Amino acid sequence: KAGVTQTPRYLIKTRGQQVTLSCSPISGHRSVSWYQQTPGQGLQFLFEYFSETQRNKGNFPGRFSGRQFSNSRSEMNVSTLELGDSALYLCASSRGQGAVYFYFGPGTRLTVT
Amino acid sequence: DAKTTQPNSMESNEEEPVHLPCNHSTISGTDYIHWYRQLPSQGPEYVIHGLTSNVNNRMASLAIAEDRKSSTLILHRATLRDAAVYYCILNPPTRQGAQKLVFGQGTRLTINP
Numbered sequence: 001k002a003g004v005t006q007t008p009r010y011l012i013k014t015r016g017q018q019v020t021l022s023c024s025p026i027s028g029h030r031s032v033s034w035y036q037q038t039p040g041q042g043l044q045f046l047f048e049y050f051s052e053t054q055r056n057k058g059n060f061p062g063r064f065s066g067r068q069f070s071n072s073r074s075e076m077n078v079s080t081l082e083l084g085d086s087a088l089y090l091c092a093s094s095r096g097q098g099a100v101y102f103y104f105g106p107g108t109r110l111t112v113t
Numbered sequence: 114d115a116k117t118t119q120p121n122s123m124e125s126n127e128e129e130p131v132h133l134p135c136n137h138s139t140i141s142g143t144d145y146i147h148w149y150r151q152l153p154s155q156g157p158e159y160v161i162h163g164l165t166s167n168v169n170n171r172m173a174s175l176a177i178a179e180d181r182k183s184s185t186l187i188l189h190r191a192t193l194r195d196a197a198v199y200y201c202i203l204n205p206p207t208r209q210g211a212q213k214l215v216f217g218q219g220t221r222l223t224i225n226p
Contacts, residue, residue, distance in 0.1 A: 004156075033213060043157070043200075043216035056212045090156045092214075100204075101147065102214065104156030 002027065004093050004105035012111045018079040021108045025072050025093030031055075032074035033102065034066060037088040046089075049074055050096045078110075086112045117201045122221045125191050133186040133220055135201030140181050145204045148175065148186045149214070150197040157200065157216075160186065196224045 005024045013019050025032050033056075034046040045058040049068035066076040072093075078085055088109050092102035118136040125131045137146065148160040161168055161175045163184070168175040174187040188195055200219040 031212070035214075035216075042218055043214075045213045045215065048212050050212075058213070092156070100145070100206075101159040101162060102157075104158065106154075107156050 004091055004103050006089075006091050006105040006108050008108060009106065010109045010111075012113060013081050014113055015081055015083060017081050018077060019081060019110060020075050020077045021089055021091075021110070023074045023076075023091030023093075023105060025074070025091075026103055029093040029095055029103075030072055031094045031096035031099060032068055032072065033092045033094075034074070034076050035090040035092065036060075037090060037107070038086075043090070046076065081112045083112050086110060117203060117217050119199070119201055119217060119220045121218065122223065124223045124225065126225045127193060128190055131188040131191045131195070131222065131224075133188075133199050133201075133222065134183065135185070136183045137201070137203055138182045140203055141205065143205055145206060146175065146177060146181075146184050147202045147204050147214070148173070149200045149202065149216075150195075151200070151219070152194075152197045160199070162204070191222075191224050193224050193226060196222055198222070 007022045031050045033048040035043050037043045047066050048056040052068045063079045068074045088107045090107045091105045094102045145162050147162040149157040150160050151157045161173050163175045176185045198219040198221050200216050202214050
């Protein structure tokens with residue numbers, strides 16, 4: 001079974017631009033979560049989608065948004081990029097209903113200059 | 114979200130057992146204890162989880178104190194590939210399935226050859 005895939009793996013953007021990151025969960029998984037990892041704040045939960053609905057949201061500004069498609073693939077978008085948005089963005093998938101643990105992707109490394 | 118406390122770093126030798134402690138004195142009766150690890154340049158990886166009884170799987174063992182206020186992840190015979198940051202996380206069960214993980218700073222495990 002293929003693992004969680006994230007594209008692109010690396011991205012360089014300029015302050016003020018916007019960016020879209022993509023995540024394809026493990027086949028059959030209906031839940032996709034997003035996390036931000038920075039050296040200062042560690043791993044922080046952004047949001048979770050299940051069957052195209054956002055079920056849970058972390059404490060991030062509205063510039064961070066996401067969506068999930070009917071095939072469970074998910075995208076997250078960050079608008080008006082700031083230098084502090086430079087981070088590793090990780091996607092995790094799980095079965096959703098009754099699931100206990102998550103499978104993480106390799107992440108997208110975003111650098112904002 | 115209930116909090117866990119782990120040592121910032123630990124060091125061990127290859128082929129020796131490693132005991133990674135975690136304190137969670139505010140754990141509630143229904144919180145599961147989860148362990149994830151993050152190898153360099155990878156996303157976190159599920160290791161093991163438990164509720165009250167000790168648990169074993171192919172990767173590790175989890176020893177849970179009788180009062181559940183602490184637990185220990187045991188790697189029976191460490192290899193260089195076990196060098197990673199290990200996270201102890203409390204996760205309440207939900208009927209909707211696991212929705213998010215609250216990561217602390219974790220323990221950085223170094224394995225000496």
